Amino acid sequence: MLESVEWGEYRLGDLFEIRPTKAYKYTNRDLFSFSGDTPVVTNTSFNNGISGTVGLDPTEEGGIITYSDTTTSDAIFYQPYPFVGYSHIQGLYPKNREWSKNALLYVVVSFRKSSNGLFDYGNKFNRAIASDMSIALPTRESEIDFEFMERFIALLNAQRLALLNAYLSVTGLKDYTLTPEEEQAVKDLEEGNVEWGMYRLGDLFGEATRGKRLKSEDRISGNLPFVTAGEADMGVSAFIGNDVEVFQPNTITIDMFGSAKYRNYAYGADDHVAVVHTQNLPKHAVCFITSAIHKVANAGDFHYGRNFYAKDAAPLIVSLFECQGSPDYGRMETLISAIEKLVIKDVVLYADREIEATKQVVDKTSKNKPI
Structure with a gap:
């Protein structure tokens, strides 16, 4: 389909007015203290640039492209919905004609390609540079197609x-479609008709296992997910072919910060990851337990100054559904x-x-x- 396309170079400043998005004059702490559903577009390269939501009126109508003038081309996004702007977030507002969502998504890719590798924290992506930048777009009869x-x-x-x-x-x-049993389970939870019990994790699943360190330079490319500390990509930092201990699916990992995650696949893990051996339980029950662990382990007690280790898993006290004195x-x-x-x-x-x-x-x- 692309082989027969005629291409043209178009200056962004001729197509769009580039100007700062409107923002509230609050500190981050105050801004995000307003609980609500309006997205806030910030200088992040993740989640379409949205760092959270607030209970404030949108400052922008949406239907535009945004980018951060302090980061890289990874922070260029199409914003489909009304949002709250933020310091250093620039908006591309179409000139002369309406641009559809799909056309703007196409521009996002071309804009990213033209600016890739040119900007970072030390080399600001200012409006003058962006306005003078050219992007490649499909063309027919000397006009944008x-x-x-x-x-x-x-x-x-x-x-x-x-x-x-x-x-x-x-x-x-x-x-x-919920089964009658599932409908009843939701109703019981909403109405408080469930029994809870407190359980020591080690009494239920024994001692957790600690992964082993594998330096980045020693990793061999392969198919085994290798889990490290972090939230990006569920903590999977690489796929390796090294001869390491392989942990079973249907188990739980807890990283150095106390962040618990369910794993439904075989994986390896580094020494900042503890593995809780829940493989003999049904999948959905293990997902429930993962949330219970995360609630207590990720409550702020563990951080860079105090890491969570495998030995810290067994003493954790978690709250679970109970029936006749045992986990339900x-x-x-x-x-x-x-x-x-x-x-x-x-x-x-x-x-x-x-x-x-x-x-x-x-x-x-x-x-x-x-x-």
Whole structure:
């Protein structure tokens, strides 16, 4: 599809007015103290630039591209919804004509490509530089080919949604209807009709196992996920082929900061990671236990100055569903299964809506135009 495209170079300043987004004059602490649902776009390169939500009116309507003038090209995003601006966040406001979401997504990729590697904290990405920057866009008869951009992004979206739909079908996650038992489990929790018990983690699962250090330069490329401390990518820092201890699926890791995560795959781990051996329990019960561990281990007691080690796992006291003096793993399993369905329902419905909307875009833009 791209082989036959005619390309043109376009100056960003000719296409967009680039100016700072509007922001509230609050400190970070005060800004994020307003609890609410309005996203705040900051200088982060993650989560579409959104660092949190606040209970304030949006300062921007959305439907624009944003970038941080203090970071790198990774912080260039399309913002579909109204949001609160932030210091050093610049907005690209279309000139002369309306730009669709798909066209702006196309510009984001071209903008990132043109600015990749040029900017960092020491080399500011200011408005004058951005305005004078040229990006490559598809062209027809010496004009930007908006129809092609619309169709191309729609096709990419269709491919992504097809993969999502296939995954939901294969895993059985498309079935989001709660069973009577699951409905009752949710109702019991909401109404407080459950018994809780306090349990020492070591009494339930024995001593946790500590991973072993494997320096970055010693790692051999392979297929085994290697878990280290951190939140990015669930703490998986590499895929290795080294001969290391392989931990079983359906277990829990706790990193040096006390952050607990469920692992449904075999993996290796470094010495900043403790492994809790829950492999003999049902998956959803282990997910429940993971949350219970995270609540107590990640409450601020562990940090760079005081790391969480494997020896710290056994003494942890966790709160679990209880029945006749023992952990009620069956009820835990049923509740988490219900929560999974409630969450996945929105994903399934979203996928169905997007697939239909994408089909309409592709059909409309493909008339008399072979793909």
